[in-house]
Amino acid sequence: MQRMSAVRTGRKFLGALLAVMMMPAVFGAPAQAAGEDGRQVPQSATEVKLSFAPIVKRVAPAVVNVYASRKVVQQQRRMSPLFDDPFFRRFFGDPGQQLGRPQERVQSSLGSGVIISADGIVITNHHVIKDADEVRVALADKREYDADVVLMDERTDLAVLKIKGDGPFDFVQFADSDSLQVGDIVLAIGNPFGVGQTVTQGIVSALARTQVGVSDYQFFIQTDAAINPGNSGGALVDMNGNLVGVNTAIFSRSGGSNGIGFAIPAHMVQFIASAAENGGKVQRPWLGATMQLVNSEIAEALNLDRPRGVIVTKIYPESPAEAAGLEISDLVIAVDGKEVLDPNSFGYRFVTKKLGETATFTVLRDGKEKTLKVKLEPAPETTPRDTRELKEYSPFEGATVMNLSPAVADELRLDDKFEGVVISSIQPGSTAERVGLRPGDIIRAINEDKVETTRALDAMTRLHPRLWQLDIERGGEVSRMVLRG
Incomplete structure (x- = not known):
C-alpha cells in the first residue's frame, strides 16, 4: 500500500514537472530582459537562424573596389664606361634600356570605398590612393568608372572621390557612431586581398581606441569582424544597414586578420565629407590651448576617482580658449556632454564640431564643476606666411x-x-x-x-x-x- 502511494506521489510530481516544462510552449518562452534601447540577445532557435542577407543586399551595391596607380621612374644600375667606347659597342651592342637609363613602371594599390551619395561621392582611405596618378572604382555589378580625387586628408587617413559617370548610384546612410555600444553586431564589407567583394560579421569589441597610430586623431571603433589588406576604405555597417565607420587598420603579426580591426567613426567621416562639399578644404576648429594627459598620480592629486579628462597647460593669447575663460590647470572632462578620457579623445570630440557654432566644455576648477562656451573658429594666420x-x-x-x-x-x-x-x-x-x-x-x-x-x-x-x-x-x-x- 505504501508502495502504491509512493508511485502515485511520483506520478503527480512528474505530471506537475511536465506541466511546468510545457508552459513556455503554450504561453511562449519568457522574454529575456532587454536593454533600455531595445537591444536583446536571440531568444529561440528561429532567431539564431536569422540571416544578414537583407542588410547585405541593400548595402553591398554601395561598396566599391578602388584601384589606384601611379607611374614611377626607376633608375637602373649605372652603365659601364666601356659602353662609351664605339669599338666595344661594336661587339657588345648598346645596352639601351637594360643598363643605365631610367625606366618607367606602374605601381598600383587596391582598396575599398563606400558611396555616400546618389551622385557618386565615395569615401576611402588616404593611404589607398596616396600619390596616385589614376583612380578607378569598380561597383559590385562589375561596372567600372574613372574617379576624380576631390579631397585627401592625411591627418584623418580619409579621402573623397567623385565617380565620373552618370548616376544615380546606390549609397549608404550615415549612422550615429556615438550610439554604438560594445557588443553590437556589425558587418564589414570590402575587397580583402583583391578576391572580390566579401562580407564578414562580428561585434563591436571596443570603442574610443586611442593607441592605434594610423592617423593624427586616435579614436577608433574596434571590431572582431575579419578585416584584411584590401578592406581599407570599406564599410562597417550596423544592423540597420547604416554606415558606422570606415575600415582602416588591423592589428596583425602575419598580415592577416587576428580579430582586431579598427574603423574610423562615422562622425569623423561625415566631417571630411562635409569639407569636400564645401570647397574641398578641411578647416578644423582651433582652441589655442595645450592639453596634458591625466595619469594615476595626477588623478590622485586632484582627488579623482580615476584618471580622466585633460589638463590645460598652456593658453595662447587672443585664442578661443582665452575668450571662453579657460584657465591653466583646468581639467576638461567633457565636450558637449561627451566624456573626455585623454588628449586623443578630446581632439576627436573637438575637431569634429562645425565652425561657426559653439562647444560646451565641462571643466573641474578647484574641485568645482563649471561649463564654458567655446567659439568654434579656424586657426588664424596672425602673421602672413610669405611663402x-x-x-x-x-x-x-x-x-x-x-x-x-x-x-x-x-x-x-x-x-x-x-x-x-x-x-x-x-x-x-x-x-x-x-x-x-x-x-x-x-x-x-x-x-x-x-x-x-x-x-x-x-x-x-x-x-x-x-x-x-x-x-x-x-x-x-x-x-x-x-x-x-
Whole structure:
C-alpha cells in the first residue's frame, strides 16, 4: 500500500514537472530582459537562424573596389664606361634600356570605398590612393568608372572621390557612431586581398581606441569582424544597414586578420565629407590651448576617482580658449556632454564640431564643476606666411619656407609653435635635403642672428659666409649644425 502511494506521489510530481516544462510552449518562452534601447540577445532557435542577407543586399551595391596607380621612374644600375667606347659597342651592342637609363613602371594599390551619395561621392582611405596618378572604382555589378580625387586628408587617413559617370548610384546612410555600444553586431564589407567583394560579421569589441597610430586623431571603433589588406576604405555597417565607420587598420603579426580591426567613426567621416562639399578644404576648429594627459598620480592629486579628462597647460593669447575663460590647470572632462578620457579623445570630440557654432566644455576648477562656451573658429594666420622658395646657394637651397602662425602650425602639425620660420617642403636632391634638413624644421638662428621672418632668412642666404652655424628646432629640441660655406 505504501508502495502504491509512493508511485502515485511520483506520478503527480512528474505530471506537475511536465506541466511546468510545457508552459513556455503554450504561453511562449519568457522574454529575456532587454536593454533600455531595445537591444536583446536571440531568444529561440528561429532567431539564431536569422540571416544578414537583407542588410547585405541593400548595402553591398554601395561598396566599391578602388584601384589606384601611379607611374614611377626607376633608375637602373649605372652603365659601364666601356659602353662609351664605339669599338666595344661594336661587339657588345648598346645596352639601351637594360643598363643605365631610367625606366618607367606602374605601381598600383587596391582598396575599398563606400558611396555616400546618389551622385557618386565615395569615401576611402588616404593611404589607398596616396600619390596616385589614376583612380578607378569598380561597383559590385562589375561596372567600372574613372574617379576624380576631390579631397585627401592625411591627418584623418580619409579621402573623397567623385565617380565620373552618370548616376544615380546606390549609397549608404550615415549612422550615429556615438550610439554604438560594445557588443553590437556589425558587418564589414570590402575587397580583402583583391578576391572580390566579401562580407564578414562580428561585434563591436571596443570603442574610443586611442593607441592605434594610423592617423593624427586616435579614436577608433574596434571590431572582431575579419578585416584584411584590401578592406581599407570599406564599410562597417550596423544592423540597420547604416554606415558606422570606415575600415582602416588591423592589428596583425602575419598580415592577416587576428580579430582586431579598427574603423574610423562615422562622425569623423561625415566631417571630411562635409569639407569636400564645401570647397574641398578641411578647416578644423582651433582652441589655442595645450592639453596634458591625466595619469594615476595626477588623478590622485586632484582627488579623482580615476584618471580622466585633460589638463590645460598652456593658453595662447587672443585664442578661443582665452575668450571662453579657460584657465591653466583646468581639467576638461567633457565636450558637449561627451566624456573626455585623454588628449586623443578630446581632439576627436573637438575637431569634429562645425565652425561657426559653439562647444560646451565641462571643466573641474578647484574641485568645482563649471561649463564654458567655446567659439568654434579656424586657426588664424596672425602673421602672413610669405611663402618663399630659397634658390640661392646655401644650406637652404631647395627649401620652401613660411612664417609661422597658428594656421601654418595647424597645417604642418606643429602644435603650439606660432613664431619663427618653418620649412614646409624640400626638393628631392637639393642642398637642403643633402645637409639633413626636413619639412617641419623651425629655423631659429643663423650664425647667432635670430631668424624672425622668411624675408630676413632669404637675405641671410645671400651673404655667403665662410661658415654656417644653424640653430634648428626639431621635435621641440634645438640643435646646432655647423657647415662649411
